[in-house]
Amino acid sequence: MRILLRSLLLTIVFLAGCKNERKSEKLQISNRGLITKTAMVVSAREEASKVGVEILKKGGNAFDAMMATEMALAVTYPYAGNLGGGGFLVYRLADGSKGALDYREKAPIAASKEMYLDENGNVIKGKSTVGSLAVGVPGTIAGIFKAHERFGLLDVKTILQPVMELANKGFVVTEQQASRFKNYDSIFKVVNEKEIPFNKSIKKGDTINNIALANTLERIANAGRDEFYKGETGKKLVNFLQDHGSIITLEDLAKYEAVWRQPITFQYDDLTITSMSPPSSGGICLNQIMTMVEPFDLSGYDHNSLKFIQVLVEAEKRAYADRSYYLGDPDFIDIPIETLTSNVYLENRISDFSFDRATHVDSLSHGQILGYESEETTHYSIVDPFGNAIAVTTTLNGGYGSKLYLEELGFFLNNEMDDFSSKPGEPNSYGLIGAEANSIAPEKRMLSSMTPTIIEKDGDFYMSVGTPGGSTIITSVLQAILNVHEFGFTMQQAVDAPRFHHQWRPDEIRMEPNSFNEQLIMHLEAKGYKINQTRSPVIGKVDGILVLEDGRLEGGADRRGDDTAVGF
Ligand code: GLY
Numbered sequence: 001m002r003i004l005l006r007s008l009l010l011t012i013v014f015l016a017g018c019k020n021e022r023k024s025e026k027l028q029i030s031n032r033g034l035i036t037k038t039a040m041v042v043s044a045r046e047e048a049s050k051v052g053v054e055i056l057k058k059g060g061n062a063f064d065a066m067m068a069t070e071m072a073l074a075v076t077y078p079y080a081g082n083l084g085g086g087g088f089l090v091y092r093l094a095d096g097s098k099g100a101l102d103y104r105e106k107a108p109i110a111a112s113k114e115m116y117l118d119e120n121g122n123v124i125k126g127k128s129t130v131g132s133l134a135v136g137v138p139g140t141i142a143g144i145f146k147a148h149e150r151f152g153l154l155d156v157k158t159i160l161q162p163v164m165e166l167a168n169k170g171f172v173v174t175e176q177q178a179s180r181f182k183n184y185d186s187i188f189k190v191v192n193e194k195e196i197p198f199n200k201s202i203k204k205g206d207t208i209n210n211i212a213l214a215n216t217l218e219r220i221a222n223a224g225r226d227e228f229y230k231g232e233t234g235k236k237l238v239n240f241l242q243d244h245g246s247i248i249t250l251e252d253l254a255k256y257e258a259v260w261r262q263p264i265t266f267q268y269d270d271l272t273i274t275s276m277s278p279p280s281s282g283g284i285c286l287n288q289i290m291t292m293v294e295p296f297d298l299s300g301y302d303h304n305s306l307k308f309i310q311v312l313v314e315a316e317k318r319a320y321a322d323r324s325y326y327l328g329d330p331d332f333i334d335i336p337i338e339t340l341t342s343n344v345y346l347e348n349r350i351s352d353f354s355f356d357r358a359t360h361v362d363s364l365s366h367g368q369i370l371g372y373e374s375e376e377t378t379h380y381s382i383v384d385p386f387g388n389a390i391a392v393t394t395t396l397n398g399g400y401g402s403k404l405y406l407e408e409l410g411f412f413l414n415n416e417m418d419d420f421s422s423k424p425g426e427p428n429s430y431g432l433i434g435a436e437a438n439s440i441a442p443e444k445r446m447l448s449s450m451t452p453t454i455i456e457k458d459g460d461f462y463m464s465v466g467t468p469g470g471s472t473i474i475t476s477v478l479q480a481i482l483n484v485h486e487f488g489f490t491m492q493q494a495v496d497a498p499r500f501h502h503q504w505r506p507d508e509i510r511m512e513p514n515s516f517n518e519q520l521i522m523h524l525e526a527k528g529y530k531i532n533q534t535r536s537p538v539i540g541k542v543d544g545i546l547v548l549e550d551g552r553l554e555g556g557a558d559r560r561g562d563d564t565a566v567g568f
Contacts (some may be wrong), residue, residue, distance in 0.1 A: 033492035033565055034555040035548070040567030041069055042543040042555045043380035044080070044468075047171050048072035049566035051162045052382060055154065057568065062091070062384040063151040064159050066392055067144040069380050071163040071217060074140075074411060075210055076171040078198060079180060079399050080378035080468060083216070083228070084406070084413040086139035087394030088276045089147055090263055090452040092461055094387030098274050098454065100263035103143025104445040105136030105416040106256060110247040113440050116422040123422050129429055131191050132246035134402040134415035136446065137256050138228075140394060145225035146258040151388075160221040167217060167410070170209030174562045178204040184400055191403040198405070213410025229253045233409060240406050241413070255443070261330075266341065268294055271462065271485060275453040275477075276393075278330040278337075281323045282451030285474045287341045288319040290481075292350040299486040304498060304516065306523050307355065312482075313502040313509055313529070314353045316475055317364055320432075320504035322349075325366035328437035329445040335437070340367075358528035361507040376400075377450060377473070379466035381545045383553055389545070391452035391464040393473070398429065419446035430471040433505050449473040455481065463491075465544035467558070472510070475501045476540025480556075484546060491546035491556030499539040508532040512539055 034040070041052035052069035060068075066089065073081025086105040092098045114121075116128045128134050148156065173181075185200035202208060220227045227233050234253045241248045264283030265274045268290045275283035292315035301308040326335055339345050349367050353359060377395035395414070396402075402415035421434025428434070430449075438447040451473050455463040463484065467476045476499055483494035498515030502508070508530040511521070521531050541558040545565075548554055555565025 031493050032490045032554055033557060034567060036553050036555075036567030038568055039383055039385045040545050040553045040555050040565055041065060041380065041382045042545055042557050042563065042565040043069055043073060044378045044541070044543070044561055044563050045073060045076040045171075046562070046564035046566065047076045047166055048081070048380070049564050051166060052380070053566045053568065054162050055159055056384050058154065058158065060154040060159065060384075061151065061386050062382045062388040062390045063147045064154045065382050065384065066390055067148050067152070067156070067159045068163055069382065070140065070144050070392065070394060071160060072166055073378055073380070073394070075163060075167045075213060077378060078412055079177070080376050080394070080396055082138075082140055082394060082396045082401070082414065083409075083411045084135075084138050084140070085394060085396040085401060086136070086414065086416065087143055087392060088280055088448070088450050088452055089143065089390060089392045090274060090276055090454050091388065091390045092274065092454045092456070093151075096459065098263060098265065100261045100276055101143055101147055101258055102261045102279060102445070103139035103146070103258035104279050104448060105139050105414055106252075107417065107420070107440055107442055107444050107446070108137055108246075108248045108252045109255075109442045110249070111417075111440050111442050115440060121423070123426050128418040128420070128422050129398060129402070129415050130187070131402055132241055132244040132404055132413075134417050135241060135246055135248060135404065135413045136416035137248060137252045138414060139256060139258055141220065141225055141228040142256055142258040156224065157221045160217050164214045164217050164221070167210045167214035170207040173202055173204055173206045173208060175204045176562055178202055178206075180399065184403065187403050188400070188405065192405055196405040196407060210410045212408055216409045216411070229256055236408055237406065240408070244404060264337070264341070266291065269485065270457060271481075272456040272459075273453060273481070274455070275451055278327055278335055278447070279445040280448040280450050281327045282449055282453075282474050282477070284327065284337060284340055285319045285323050285449075286451055286453065286478060288322065288346055288349075289315045289474070289478055291341065291343060291346045292318065298482060303483070303487045304500070306520060309500055309509070309520075309524065310355060310527070311353075312475070312478070313500070314359055315350060316502040317359065317361060317504045318349045318367070319474075320471075320502070321361075321364050322366050324433045324504065325435045326437055328447050332441060332444050333437045356527070360528075361504055364504065377468035377470070379452065379468060379543050381464035381466065381543055383461070383464065383545050387461070389454055389461045389464045391454050391466045393450040393452045393466045393468070395450065395468070416446055419448060420444075427505070431506055432471050432503065451477045453477055453481070461547060463544060463546045465542060467540040467542040469540035471503045472499075472501045472539045475499070476542050480542045480544060491544050491554040495542040495544055495556035495558045501539050510539060
């Protein structure tokens with residue numbers, strides 16, 4: 001029996017899906033998440049999951065529930081839930097067809113490659129992360145309407161009604177929220193030049209409403225998507241932004257469109273994994289890492305053991321090095337997706353790995369291709385009674401985005417422009433280094449790490465999973481999948497298990513503090529790995545839904561946040 005499972009010891013024995021005999025020995029697990037028969041929503045807030053479920057109970061499907069849940073997160077989780085940001089949807093319909101929707105923010109028409117550099121070509125600190133110049137053209141309203149227009153069953157007013165009620169009545173502030181409002185209070189005051197409604201006077205247990213947001217949602221419910229992009233709301237938004245020095249215009253809003261994309265789909269053992277394509281790096285990196293690690297006997301290693309960590313970390317380094325060089329907005333650059341995800345290329349990429357010693361990151365710049373052909377984001381997963389499944393990750397980028405709060409409309413604006421590489425070779429706020437492929441250009445979408453992912457097993461829907469966490473998103477999703485598939489964890493255990501992360505540069509394994517034993521750390525250091533247990537107290541906050549062998553659904557709502565699964 002493996003280390004982690006032993007420590008969890010066990011009152012109830014569950015039998016979950018596993019791919020061989022040896023794994024079934026590891027399945028004596030308690031600590032299941034919520035189990036339901038028919039449908040489920042897992043999100044960062046209980047109220048948002050409940051609103052999504054309410055819509056499903058009214059006869060809505062996953063796409064109706066998406067609109068409701070996403071807007072309810074904007075009300076109850078202003079840290080990342082949003083109208084002023086963007087996101088990605090990956091779906092699998094009951095008939096097995098799959099697709100992806102890109103509602104990522106775009107650079108304004110007046111944006112330029114050097115807009116965050118001073119006269120000496122150096123990055124001006126803070127310019128791409130805080131205030132109006134950090135804001136990309138928001139995509140969220142376009143995204144939820146595009147998904148609804150194609151697949152939704154209920155009318156928009158019915159869907160938004162409970163969200164407006166929530167905004168009017170208010171929600172109860174959690175401990176984590178109260179402490180964030182306190183921590184961000186001074187920067188909110190600086191950026192907005194006044195106190196905003198989310199401030200340090202708010203305590204755990206207080207109920208706060210957002211009448212301005214309820215009114216904005218009412219106008220959108222009545223007039224539709226264009227209210228945000230061309231109507232009164234859009235005009236107020238642009239006036240506000242321009243008053244604060246933004247270069248975003250009415251033309252930027254009017255031209256914004258969400259785009260259907262072909263998702264990235266690949267095999268791992270008997271799993272078919274479908275994840276987000278560019279402008280997210282999530283799907284390609286996940287594909288690269290999983291293909292590189294597949295030949296190793298992961299289930300034969302202990303969970304989070306030395307060998308397991310080495311294999312994952314070495315694959316992660318190589319994938320993130322490629323990410324930084326090759327990936328960006330597919331509408332602007334050619335990405336050699338086929339080659340980057342081919343078995344031949346990836347076998348070669350990992351071929352110099354040895355268990356004896358860490359591969360030095362300097363020797364690992366992007367792989368050569370011949371014949372060139374969040375941290376603070378939020379994820380929710382929904383399975384509806386019709387058998388449709390979605391995975392959605394949405395973001396303002398940093399916590400509360402640019403910190404710019406539009407009080408009249410009731411929402412924060414993103415700072416997604418920081419996800420571009422302001423200067424090739426310079427790290428962004430996640431320490432990610434970008435190249436020309438992700439340089440700023442008018443109307444270009446900035447590269448993302450968001451990895452909403454749908455997994456099938458034997459042709460049937462099996463899991464929906466995703467997470468916030470900036471650059472750590474991809475590796476957190478990876479570990480959640482492997483925890484279930486390789487180690488037989490329940491969905492809840494898979495999202496709760498300690499995580500680690502490597503992103504090529506900086507050359508360090510980020511490990512959740514107080515989660516890995518000292519001996520393991522010493523062994524890793526002896527092999528040449530640098531360990532950082534302080535940089536990030538939280539690596540991802542994964543939410544997922546897993547189909548159990550008897551067809552019921554298990555929700556995994558990450559213990560690290562206020563995340564909650566609700567279903568029936
Ligand atoms: N802003 C975080 C991401 O898109 O990856």
